[in-house]
Amino acid sequence: MSLFKTFNLFSILFIFATSCNPKTKTTPLKSWNDVTSKSNIIAYVEDVTNPQSENFIPIDKRIATFDNDGNLWSEQPMYFQLYFAIDRIKELAAEHSEWKAQQPYKAILEDDLETLKHIDMKNLIELVMATHAGSTTDEFDNIVKNWIATAKHPTKNVSYDKLVYQPMLELMEYLREYDFKTYIVSGGGVDFMRAFVTDIYGIPAEQILGTRIKTAFEYKNGTATIKRLPEIDFIDDKEGKPLNIQKIIGKKPVFASGNSDGDLQMMQWTASNKLKSFMLYVHHTDSEREWAYDRDSHIGRLDKGLDQAHKDGWTVIDMKNDWKIIYPYELKN
């Protein structure tokens, strides 16, 4: 065999070998500066996915859970789902003259932001619930899809789905390349999220956990529907997060990421895993590119969580210093 032919043979074999290897890794965490949070994450992932390591984690146990609001996308000056509720209430107001005198509808119709700021996630879900009770699951899905396609953030002036954190998209992609199963575990409404977040995060509906309302099944004239009822079924916040994870996933996470005290119990549950685990807090420190807030914020308060992160050596992202860019639209081509 001539040298040329030998070379050709190896080229062909090489092409076969690489084309069928599903593990061609991209450079991880491109939008992160070379800081401790980045090196901690990479050191952890390389350790627990190395079959020779004593910390090796089998693939079926690589469960990674991510809070959504303030962790994967922005949540200021108010939860994005609250803007959805506000827009919907204004749309529906003509049919509900009683709302003019009834809180929180009154505040919404009068653009009274000071009152609206104090609506927490539970009030918010109740608001969405009350305005959409009786909708079928398909109808609600369409309403949310239409909203996300058209609504704009009041100060950033882009659609809300543009306000996801590019570095966190890279982190989830990096974990998936190493066979972690990425989940969203959010206080936000699960049906609201499922209508559009699969497209922006690459996470399928069945890996999205959130606050949910009660529903009813109907079968009439050969047609089956599920309707939304005006009653909360489960609040996926604080201790609700580990409880929902155990109910729905049935496995303890090895990786958890959040940005507020509402995520603390999920972190504590993850930290109790006998397998090596990783707890990651996003600390909002960037008042110019995003927002800066923590212990005294009316939304996404991070106080006890920050204390425990420091005490137990969990990794904390300093948004201002750790991330090269915040949003995907800042990416240079």
Add this chain to the structure above:
Amino acid sequence: MSLFKTFNLFSILFIFATSCNPKTKTTPLKSWNDVTSKSNIIAYVEDVTNPQSENFIPIDKRIATFDNDGNLWSEQPMYFQLYFAIDRIKELAAEHSEWKAQQPYKAILEDDLETLKHIDMKNLIELVMATHAGSTTDEFDNIVKNWIATAKHPTKNVSYDKLVYQPMLELMEYLREYDFKTYIVSGGGVDFMRAFVTDIYGIPAEQILGTRIKTAFEYKNGTATIKRLPEIDFIDDKEGKPLNIQKIIGKKPVFASGNSDGDLQMMQWTASNKLKSFMLYVHHTDSEREWAYDRDSHIGRLDKGLDQAHKDGWTVIDMKNDWKIIYPYELKN
């Protein structure tokens, strides 16, 4: 290049090409006779996974849901989980002298099978719940694992995990080869199932839906636990099945399989899919190898479901005639 060398080159390429093809299909449904149910299943799967077909279903929408008791394993003469509850109550009886006078404990301690036969899935879950309240999720998992490893079925005299249906194992494997995501959606307790069914069905914990009890999160002295509370959270039966599927999976199934009227709403929900769907009932017709029962059974009653299956042209498995063998231990090597 000599003929010999050419041959060698092609051999090597062939090995590469086949070893990296994840879609090497096995002969489907080996333990099924060549009957209508088998040919219906194969025709459906080949149609909806064919990208040239107008009925093609994208992979992320290939959700297949299976009832468990009487559908993937036997459920006679009583639900297997009831034997678990009985065994546990007998073990714990010494600490509970009050049980001697209290139903259903009295019936259990006196082996009063006539009374026990009338315990339905809700009573059963309440029984397991009452006897294991306060256990942590890990403790309960261990109790179930120990039981399944040692307990024997009263008439078949093998451990309960041997009483799964070989033809249904083949069906789930066949669907997974065509990228369907297989789920269990059962009236049985989700924590009970998760303790061992992953091993017997190849279905991970996060794809097992069932009846669940309320739980509580505790964080004390740096230790996080989730404890079982004596209260039902959700009954995954009848209309509960489509509701739970929508809550947890967030996608409508395209394939549903069950054996009783408790599965009918899941079938109706699946039949309402705009994508081409497949509804499959297991009809227990084999009094010799398994059990024969349907419209008048105290357990796994199949009455309205059978009527709708006939009316709407759903596929019904005649266990006696359609399956070559019932259990895996009947397989010839």
